[in-house]
Amino acid sequence: MIMWRLGRTKVYFMVVMVMCLGYTFFELDKMESEMKAELKSRGITIIDYKEPDKVQILESNSGEIPQEKKVFDNQSISEVQNMHATTPSKLSAENIPESNKVFYNRVPKCGSTTTLNLITKLSALHNFTVINHIKPKELHYLHNKTKVTELTQEMYDLPEPGLYIRHLHFFNFDEESDVGMPKYINIIRDPIEQFISNYYYIRNGFVNENRVKGWELDHLLTPGTKNESLKTCIKLVKLAELDNTAILRDCKKVYSDMIPFFCGSHQWCRKRDAAALEQAKSNIEKYYSAVGVLEDMESSLKLFEKALPGFFGGALEFYEEDGEHLRKISKTASKDDDEETEVKEYLREKLGNEVELYNFVVKRMKTKLGNL
DSSP, X not given: OHHHHHHHHHHHHHHHHHHHHHHHHHHHHHHHHHHHHHHHHTTOXXXXXXXXXXXXXXXXXXXOOTTSOEEEESSOHHHHHHHTTTSOOOOXXXXXXXXXXXXXXXXXXXXXXXXXXXXXXXXXXXXXXXXXXXXXXXXXXXXXHHHHXXXXXXXXXXXXXXXXXXXXXOOOHHHHXXXXXXXXXXXXXXXXXXXXXXXXXXXXXXXXXXXXXXXXXXXXXXXXXXXXXXXXXXXXXXXXXXXTOOOOOTTTSOOOOTTHHHHOSSGGGGGOSHHHHHHHHHHHHHHEEEEEEGGGHHHHHHHHHHHOHHHHTTHHHXXXXXXHHHHHHTOBTTOOTTOOHHHHHHHHHHTXXXXXXXXXXXXXXXXXXXXX
């Protein structure tokens, strides 16, 4: 009798457990359905990975995935990328998942000081957060995992809407982190003019007296060449080449990191060869909402306003009001604004890939402005 009662109690207990589990799963399914319905009503795309070889995409009412946010269920971002590795990519800067974070990975000596002043005013107008990451003598690329972690944490912590500014070679957050991809922007300039500007900048800083007075970049220079003009430097290098003699001069190895700023932190990007150039172009097309050129700031800011109105609406008006003043305070000291043709031709020969990238950006900007 006692054993029969114990057995019946076990049966009751098991029945109750089954009913509880069934109710729990029912509630979980119900909650999941309600959550997906709510997200879908807000225009958020759910990508559901229930089978490893199938991807079910639930679109919003518009049927357009590109401008929407994406929530990845049950699968890491890296796995998602591997899944799509064999299919042609249709990703472009216009259809990457919507982000309210912008990354201005500014190229040095390309008008970034002027742009920073504009951004300061625009942040007050549009009420967005600006983080300007500046660390003296910091490399422009991420050379270890610690640096990658630091960057991704800073981007994760950036309040929305937010704009992050840093001299940094392109970083693909989707491929190398769990942080979503921000909207990239940048401004470049004629690479020949960039090299000339940088040559004098590391010697003298800006025209602004206070900056020149406290200038401390002499350690980057070949000893005894601080006051040497670029024309003289190139002349001495050419003479040494003719005589087949060794010479140490800052203009001997003409280098620009314009391509790595769009290619990435990989060592091969810093070779600036054809492969790095093509990767830079590809990244610009895929991930950059806007890339302007210093030589045509008016058109550049029009593009920025159209591409990111919540950040750059009104930028052109501010620039027209303060542009002359901004150009004066960011002008490099002791730089010849009209370098001789011989100097520019020498640099053009050394910076062929950078010139091609510049022309690519100019053409892209004009095309985008024509389509807006």
